[in-house]
Amino acid sequence: MNVPLLDLQAQYASLGDEVRPAIERVLASQRFVLGDEVRRLENSLSEYCRTKYAVGCASGSDALLLALMALDVGAGDEVITTPFSFFATASSIARLGARPVFVDVDRLTYNLDVSRVADAVTPRTKAIVPVHIYGQCVEMDPLLELSERHGIPIIEDAAQAIGATDRGRRAGSMGALGCFSFYPTKNLGGAGDGGLVTTNDEQLAQRLRRLRAHGGSTEYEHEEVGVNSRLDELQAAVLNVKLPHLDEWSDGRARIAEFYSSSLQDVDFEIVTPLVRPGCRHIFHQYVVRVPRHHDALMEHLRERGVGTKVYYPIPLHRQVCFSYLGYEAGAFPEAESAAAETFALPAYPELSDAQRAYVVDSVKSFKPRT
Ligand SMILES: *Cc1c(COP(=O)(O)O)cnc(C)c1O
Numbered sequence: 001m002n003v004p005l006l007d008l009q010a011q012y013a014s015l016g017d018e019v020r021p022a023i024e025r026v027l028a029s030q031r032f033v034l035g036d037e038v039r040r041l042e043n044s045l046s047e048y049c050r051t052k053y054a055v056g057c058a059s060g061s062d063a064l065l066l067a068l069m070a071l072d073v074g075a076g077d078e079v080i081t082t083p084f085s086f087f088a089t090a091s092s093i094a095r096l097g098a099r100p101v102f103v104d105v106d107r108l109t110y111n112l113d114v115s116r117v118a119d120a121v122t123p124r125t126k127a128i129v130p131v132h133i134y135g136q137c138v139e140m141d142p143l144l145e146l147s148e149r150h151g152i153p154i155i156e157d158a159a160q161a162i163g164a165t166d167r168g169r170r171a172g173s174m175g176a177l178g179c180f181s182f183y184p185t186k187n188l189g190g191a192g193d194g195g196l197v198t199t200n201d202e203q204l205a206q207r208l209r210r211l212r213a214h215g216g217s218t219e220y221e222h223e224e225v226g227v228n229s230r231l232d233e234l235q236a237a238v239l240n241v242k243l244p245h246l247d248e249w250s251d252g253r254a255r256i257a258e259f260y261s262s263s264l265q266d267v268d269f270e271i272v273t274p275l276v277r278p279g280c281r282h283i284f285h286q287y288v289v290r291v292p293r294h295h296d297a298l299m300e301h302l303r304e305r306g307v308g309t310k311v312y313y314p315i316p317l318h319r320q321v322c323f324s325y326l327g328y329e330a331g332a333f334p335e336a337e338s339a340a341a342e343t344f345a346l347p348a349y350p351e352l353s354d355a356q357r358a359y360v361v362d363s364v365k366s367f368k369p370r371t
Contacts, residue, residue, distance in 0.1 A: 003347050003356045005308030006185055010351035011249075015241065019191075022237040029233070034213075037236035042196070044243055045180075048163070049172045051198040053205035056231030057212045060159040060181020063195035064092035066229060067155045067177040068127065070197075070207045073098050077126035081157075082112045083316040083328075084336040085131040089157050090317045098126065100326065102318050104333040108275040110288070110343070111138045113335070118146055128154045132161030132171050134312075135187070135250075135285035136277065140166045140174045147175070155179060159195075160285040162188050163250050167279050172198040182239055187253070187285050188246050194235040252350025253284035256357055260287060260346065263361040269294055269369045286312055287348035294369045295342050302346075305363040309344045316340050 012019070026037060038056050046054035057063050073079060075097035081089055083102040090100040103120050106113045112130045128147060130138040138156075147154045154175030158164070161171040162180055172178020182194035197208050210217050215226030261273040272290035276282045291298050299309050316336040318328035331337070346360055 001356065001359045002306040003308060003352070003360055005310050005345065005347050006349050007347075007351060008184060008189070010349070014351075015245070018241045019238055022241050023234060026233045026237045032233050033230050035233045037233045037240060038231050041231070041236040041239050041243070044240065045196055046198060048170075048243065048246075049178065049180075049198045050170045051173045051178065052200045053198065053202065053208075055197045055199075055205060055208040055212065056236065057195045057197065057208075058229040058231065059193040060179060060183060060186075060195040061088035061092060062212075062227070062229040063159075063179035063181065063197045064088055064129070064155070064157060065095060065227070066208055066211050067179050067197050068092055068096055068098070069211050069226075070177065070204050071127050071153055071155070073126045076124065078122060078124045079127045079129055080117060080120050080125060081129040082131050082133070082336070083318040083333045084110055084313065084339055085133060085157065085317065086159070086313065087317065087320070088159075089129060089131055090320075090323065093129070094323070099124075100317070100323070101125070102328065102333060102336075104335045105133075105339065107335050107339075109136060109138075109277065110134065110339050111136065112143075114139050114142045117143060121146070121150055121152065125150070125152050128152055129157055130154065130175075131157040131159075132164055134274070134288055135161050135164055135253075135283035136274075137161060137164050137166035137171055137280055139277065140169070144174060153177070158198075159183075159186065161283060162186070163246060163281070164283045165281040166277075173200070176201065177204060182235065187250055187283055188239060188242055190235040191238045192235055194231050194239065195229075196231070249350045250283040253287075253348050254282060256348045256350070256352055257282070257284045257287050259357055260348070260361060264289070264364060267365055269367070271298075271364070284348055286345040288312065288343050288345050290339070290343045292338075292342045294367070295344065297369065298364070298367050299344055301367045302363055305359075305366075307360055307363045308347055311340070311344045314340055
């Protein structure tokens with residue numbers, strides 16, 4: 001049997017008949033940038049995320065960049081974030097000339113350790129960017145309280161967490177701004193790049209609309225220097241078809257996660273299954289296990305059995321060569337570094353058959369550690 005880490009073909013097999021006519025409609029209209037499909041998607045997603053506004057853009061990376069620009073983050077500013085995330089979380093900060101200030105993650109959730117954030121605040125702190133990693137929200141209440149106390153806005157990197165909740169509040173609706181990605185492998189993935197920023201603040205929404213279109217509110221008048229980061233109609237058309245299925249897919253992922261976690265309780269070696277915070281909805285963008293002593297050997301064993309795995313993320317951001325100028329040494333963030341060394345993802349996409357799920361569990365259990 002073969003169980004890839006993700007199988008987008010399986011999703012397309014059930015969706016192709018809906019997607020193709022939607023694409024045909026866009027081709028027939030010959031309207032490709034910021035048209036009706038984008039407006040429809042923005043409306044549906046502001047409703048889905050329970051925010052007043054949603055502004056489409058070209059990618060999740062650009063969503064972060066635009067959100068930071070909308071808060072006037074620039075040279076000399078500091079932005080607090082996690083060292084354990086996809087590269088764009090920190091690169092968007094660095095691209096604006098601001099300094100990413102990392103705070104270590106929590107050992108069990110791999111999310112920002114919110115108890116350490118206050119110590120990282122300085123007079124130069126311009127924003128805080130928590131990442132809802134793997135599809136589970138950061139514990140937002142302490143962060144929101146800190147944000148309020150210091151007047152420092154929060155930008156949620158919700159690229160992996162569309163539809164996740166923290167005490168009933170949706171990812172992307174709690175901070176000043178929420179950033180989403182429609183990269184094809186995300187829970188809501190397009191047929192290429194795409195992104196979106198959510199907010200409840202009308203002025204920020206207007207600013208985002210301007211910034212994504214070269215900083216102009218009309219075509220040839222520019223109040224500021226923005227970027228070209230628009231969402232195209234073909235992407236929006238595909239996403240409009242997929243959005244009604246999103247909850248069913250994310251619930252399917254959560255059911256697989258539950259099956260894995262209950263099946264992997266009695267294993268001969270230490271394997272730590274994901275912690276789901278009580279009262280929160282985890283959408284399991286990734287199902288990540290920690291295997292402290294047999295990480296590489298178990299991954300190799302699963303590869304031999306045809307089970308796909310992947311390490312998210314093998315090099316924490318503070319150890320990336322491009323960020324060496326920040327001066328963080330190895331050992332600066334022990335939890336991020338041990339997570340990078342000890343964790344990997346198992347296949348948990350919703351189209352997995354019962355036989356495939358069982359095979360993944362059997363494959364893990366058949367591993368015999370050499371001590
Ligand atoms: C995917 C992702 C991004 C970037 O999104 P793109 O659409 O690929 O640019 C940013 N942050 C996190 C946490 C992500 O997972």
